[in-house]
Amino acid sequence: xxxxxxxxxxxxxxxxxxxxxxxxxxxxxxxxxxxxxxxxxxxxxxxxxxxxxxxxxxxxxxxxxxxxxxxxxxxxxxxxxxxxxxxxxxxxxxxxxxxxxxxxxxxxxxxxxxxxxxxxxxxxxxxxxxxxxxxxxxxxxxxxxxxxxxxxxxxxxxxxxxxxxxxxxxxxxxxxxxxxxxxxxxxxxxxxxxxxxxxxxxxxxxxxxxxxxxxxxxxxxxxxxxxxxxxxxxxxxxxxxxxxxxxxxxxxxxxxxxxxxxxxxxxxxxxx
Numbered sequence: 428x429x430x431x432x433x434x435x436x437x438x439x440x441x442x443x444x445x446x447x448x449x450x451x452x453x454x455x456x457x458x459x460x461x462x463x464x465x466x467x468x469x470x471x472x473x474x475x476x477x478x479x480x481x482x483x484x485x486x487x488x489x490x491x492x493x494x495x496x497x498x499x500x501x502x503x504x505x506x507x508x509x510x511x512x513x514x515x516x517x518x519x520x521x522x523x524x525x526x527x528x529x530x531x532x533x534x535x536x537x538x539x540x541x542x543x544x545x546x547x548x549x550x551x552x553x554x555x556x557x558x559x560x561x562x563x564x565x566x567x568x569x570x571x572x573x574x575x576x577x578x579x580x581x582x583x584x585x586x587x588x589x590x591x592x593x594x595x596x597x598x599x600x601x602x603x604x605x606x607x608x609x610x611x612x613x614x615x616x617x618x619x620x621x622x623x624x625x626x627x628x629x630x631x632x633x634x635x636x637x638x639x640x641x642x643x644x645x646x647x648x649x650x651x652x653x654x655x656x657x658x659x660x661x662x663x664x665x666x667x668x669x670x671x672x673x674x675x676x677x678x679x680x681x682x683x684x685x686x687x688x689x690x691x692x693x694x695x696x697x698x699x
Contacts (some may be wrong), residue, residue: 428494428521431567431667433679435654439492439623441492441640442516442604443566443637443641444458444460444490444492444604444661445517445518445519445520445554445637446463446503446517446610447515447516447623447676448515448516448517449514449515450467450469450514450516451469451517452470452471452504453494453530454468454473454494454496454497454691455467455468455494455495455496455497455498455499455570456468456472456492456493456494456495457491457492457493457494457495458491458492458518459486459489459490459491459492459602460485460489460490460518460553460568460605461481461486461487461488461489461490461568461603461604461605461606462480462481462487462489462605463478463479463480463481463566463568464478464479464480464484464501465477465502465518465541465553465566465593466478466495466498466502467516467535467555467625468498468504469512470512471511471512471688472506472509472510472511472631473506473508473512473690474506474507474509474512474513474557474563475498475504475505475506475507476507476563476564477498477499477502477503477504477505478502478506478566479502479635480568480569480570487601487603487605488603488604489588489604490604491676498641506566513557513558513561514558515557515558515677516555516556516557517556517560518553518554518555518556519553519554519556519636519677520551520552520553520607520635520643520678521545521551521552521554521565521608521633521641521678521681521682521688522549522551522552522629522630522631522633522645522678522681523549523550523552523567523571523585523587523630524550524552524573524601524631525560525584525587525631525683526547526576526584526586526587526601526603526627526628526629526630526690527550527571527586527588527589527590527627527628527630527633527685528574528576528588528589528625528626528627528628529547529548529549529586529589529591529593529625529626529628530591530592530593530624531545531592531593531623531624531626532592532593532594532595533624533649534622534623535622535624536620536621536622536625537615537620537621537622537623537652538611538615538620539615539619539620540611540614540615540616540619541542541614541615542613542614543595543612543613544595544610544611544612544614545589545591545593545610545612545613545626546593546594546595546596546597546599546600546608546609546610546611547591547594547597547608547609547611547626547628548600548601548602548603548608548609548627549589549591549592549607549630549642549694550569550571550589550605550606551567551568551569551572551605551606551607551608552565552566552567552568552633553565553568555610556591564666568622569605571587571588571692572587572588573585573586573587573588574586574587574588574654576627577689577691583692586627591606593611595627595674596670598686599676602642604641604643606643607635607643607644607645608642608643608644608645608685609628609630609633609644609645609646609647609648609652610624610644610647610671611647611648611649612647612648612650613626613649613650613693614649614651615623615652616652616654617644617652617653617654619651619653619654623691623693625693626650626692626693627690627691627692628648629661629684629690629692630645631649631680631682632661632663632681632682632684633646633648633683634646634665634676634678634679634680634681635676635677635678636674636675636676637674637675637677638674641672644671644674646663646666647663647664647667648662648663648664649661649662649664650662650690650692650693652692652693655687656689658689658690658691659689659693660687660688660689661689661690661693662682663684663686
């Protein structure tokens with residue numbers, strides 16, 4: 428990907444904020460991705476980095492890059508010192524480091540032998556990479572609450588609770604610059620009805636893809652419920668589903684899924 432200079436104004440509804448950039452030594456650069464703001468300043472021998480999050484819902488679709496005359500006085504900057512500071516940087520979108528628990532819009536009952544499709548958007552983290560991809564920091568764009576997912580306080584795993592819904596139609600999913608969309612299929616191969624109102628999505632096992640319209644996606648995921656297993660069988664397609672074209676992988680998974688993996692997906696105790 429070719430480097431491009433940061434421009435004084437670059438605001439688009441959905442922009443490719445993950446492209447490599449070159450930072451001048453003049454002023455402080457402010458980069459906003461939805462509710463998350465990043466401030467960067469470079470000299471010949473150091474980088475100054477700070478960030479903040481906003482609670483204003485009107486900022487959820489914001490992508491902004493602008494040059495400020497001075498750094499904000501209210502923020503504390505972290506100082507990274509180099510013999511010769513790198514000129515270039517890029518922001519890399521990545522998924523959360525734990526599974527994310529989301530709600531269905533209403534409780535769903537899946538009869539035996541049936542499958543249902545959902546689209547789930549989950550918040551991203553952002554990595555700051557300098558030069559030849561030296562990572563300085565990583566931040567979650569949204570700070571999610573912890574939740575326990577399992578049948579008891581001793582059996583299960585610590586996850587994140589996301590304020591989002593599993594939706595049946597892609598048209599119902601808001602496409603926002605700080606989230607990635609996962610196509611999810613739930614298949615009930617048991618002889619009894621499967622009742623679900625929350626789903627745990629194993630996002631550390633998923634990649635991030637960019638499309639030409641600047642939306643971010645993951646691979647399609649299938650969770651299979653079988654009578655012989657208390658866990659769900661996990662299938663991850665290593666590409667986007669049919670009909671989702673012009674996509675390029677930009678971030679690898681945090682973890683590689685095991686072959687014939689099983690995950691705790693539908694049942695458990697939640698403490699939001």
